[in-house]
Amino acid sequence: MKRITVLTTGGTVAMRADASASGAVPQLAGGDFADALPRNIADTRFEAFSNLPSAHFTLEHVWDLSRRVAALVANPQVDGVVVTHGTDTLEESAYLCDITVDTLKPIIFTGAMRTASELGYDGLANIAASMRVAASDDARGCGTLVVFNDEIHAARDVTKTNTTALETFLSPEFGALGRIDLGGVIIARQPTLREFVPTSRLELNVHLLKLAVGMSDGLLEYLVDTVGGRGIVLETLGGGRVPPWWLPTIERAIKQGVTIVIASRTGAGRTIDRYGYVGGHRDLAQIGCWFANGLNGQKARIKLMAALGTSDAKSYFQDE
Numbered sequence: 001m002k003r004i005t006v007l008t009t010g011g012t013v014a015m016r017a018d019a020s021a022s023g024a025v026p027q028l029a030g031g032d033f034a035d036a037l038p039r040n041i042a043d044t045r046f047e048a049f050s051n052l053p054s055a056h057f058t059l060e061h062v063w064d065l066s067r068r069v070a071a072l073v074a075n076p077q078v079d080g081v082v083v084t085h086g087t088d089t090l091e092e093s094a095y096l097c098d099i100t101v102d103t104l105k106p107i108i109f110t111g112a113m114r115t116a117s118e119l120g121y122d123g124l125a126n127i128a129a130s131m132r133v134a135a136s137d138d139a140r141g142c143g144t145l146v147v148f149n150d151e152i153h154a155a156r157d158v159t160k161t162n163t164t165a166l167e168t169f170l171s172p173e174f175g176a177l178g179r180i181d182l183g184g185v186i187i188a189r190q191p192t193l194r195e196f197v198p199t200s201r202l203e204l205n206v207h208l209l210k211l212a213v214g215m216s217d218g219l220l221e222y223l224v225d226t227v228g229g230r231g232i233v234l235e236t237l238g239g240g241r242v243p244p245w246w247l248p249t250i251e252r253a254i255k256q257g258v259t260i261v262i263a264s265r266t267g268a269g270r271t272i273d274r275y276g277y278v279g280g281h282r283d284l285a286q287i288g289c290w291f292a293n294g295l296n297g298q299k300a301r302i303k304l305m306a307a308l309g310t311s312d313a314k315s316y317f318q319d320e
């Protein structure tokens with residue numbers, strides 16, 4: 001039997017209604033899950049990392065979580081790791097593990113959309129499905145995966161798309177890698193776009209700004225001049241366009257040593273275009289922006305934080 005560690009961090013999967021808090025709060029721990037889960041999937045050990053809603057995670061938590069996962073998979077007694085996590089920021093923690101934990105062993109992130117006090121609590125089914133994937137030889141070498149609603153997604157591709165739906169985790173551009181059914185784990189395609197960023201720290205002073213029609217560049221100026229941001233990801237319009245009046249501030253920021261990464265607010269697809277008008281890809285490339293290569297804004301920020309922790313950050317952001 002495969003040996004799996006389930007690392008619990010909190011989130012709705014660990015929540016139950018609490019009268020004193022007038023709502024659901026994290027309460028369930030490994031023992032509660034262990035008692036309710038089938039014992040024939042894997043030889044499973046539970047370990048508590050935290051019991052927090054994911055909106056309470058700091059960047060230190062996210063980094064420490066990735067280091068704990070790295071330590072677990074480095075242990076020859078562990079064949080795979082499942083991380084239970086709040087769904088709000090799950091994709092960021094999962095993606096950080098994907099790019100910074102160098103292992104063939106399966107690492108699976110999961111959670112729940114309904115608390116243990118609600119009808120149709122999905123937490124146990126998601127953890128059990130994740131344990132099956134963590135115990136599967138077919139999941140080896142696939143990087144960090146997100147298992148939800150019986151679907152298997154690559155951490156690079158997946159995003160939370162709906163505030164309440166059980167099928168919230170989708171991979172908008174390329175779809176799921178596979179699924180879990182009564183017969184077992186099916187991995188239908190391999191995640192070939194995986195990258196590894198060998199960093200020993202995160203640069204924390206990295207920000208994310210979303211553009212909208214007619215928006216002033218005042219927030220960018222604030223980040224550059226007042227906050228002194230080291231890196232800024234811009235969720236630009238469409239395939240990577242900014243209003244013309246943003247260009248001088250972006251150029252000034254880059255000249256001052258701020259790294260600007262261009263993502264798209266559409267959430268999928270590369271930021272590249274063929275346009276000749278002011279503010280398109282050509283202008284952004286010319287003034288020295290880097291490009292997110294299809295990552296959504298929040299993951300481009302994680303990657304930039306990791307890359308800026310290395311001595312060769314630009315090499316992780318090839319031109320598109």
Ligand code: ASP
Pocket residue numbers: 010011012013052053054055085086087088089111112113
């Ligand atoms: N608020 C929860 C969180 O910790 C949401 C969830 O887990 O679904 O992210």
